[in-house]
Amino acid sequence: MTERERWIPLSMTLAGIPLRGVSVAGRETWFRVPSLDLAFDVGRSPAEIVPAQSLFLSHAHLDHAGGLAYWASQRRLLRLAPARVFADPATVPAWRQILALHAGLEGVEYHVAVEGLSPGASVDLRKDLSVSAFRADHRVPALGFVASEVRRRLVPAWHGRSEDDIREALARGEPVTQRSPRPLVAFSGDTGTGFFSSAPREAFEAKVLLLECSFVAPEDASRARHYGHLHVDDVAERAELFENEAVVLTHLTLRATPDELRRAIARRLPPALASRAVPFLPG
């Protein structure tokens, strides 16, 4: 398989959630989740990520974020609705400057707002969809995200009461229901092992976890440490943390072929995790 073929977008449906993306260490990473109308990272902004209404940027490395201005420009060209970009607050002024410079050079206005999302904060994208951010562990300010379906459920004190009682209480404005988020998709961004202590429990309970796992070869362990990336052995050592239906191993190195990567992952992960691990690789 040529390097070029590793860059062809992959489509997968995992735990009932369709995903599309590219993720190759150091080269390009983006994921689109059409059912949630959002994207995690923008890569070099291929055409198919342009329609996503909300974009969550994990960090500023250009393999993840280099296409931001092109994305904004393409949205304008296609007359798409105003979009929101969420990024680490420390990076927001620079992103706004970059977008303003490109808009100025093009003599146009982009309809894209860049907003800071602090670790621990969340944003409601729809009544039934919320995305929270957490701190990732990388060489530049980096975030991971958890997208959750939000339902309203009866608070326990109202269980067993009649529908009429509940309706009347609702009409009086009493707090009869409470938010009940169910984590659907979590994205680690690029991260070292600090992820395992900084990510919230929801990241490990989401139906699908997109987990960076750049390296698999034993001799690459120190490289992973140095560059703020995960090695498959880091994941294997913490296998009991993962309750996800699917753990998608992303950002895999170009230093090995897909077959070599698959074999190493199957060999190094304990069977209970290996059976749910999905290397994000073609073929």
Ligand SMILES: [Zn+2]
């Ligand atoms: Zn990267």
Ligand SMILES: [Zn+2]
């Ligand atoms: Zn990076």
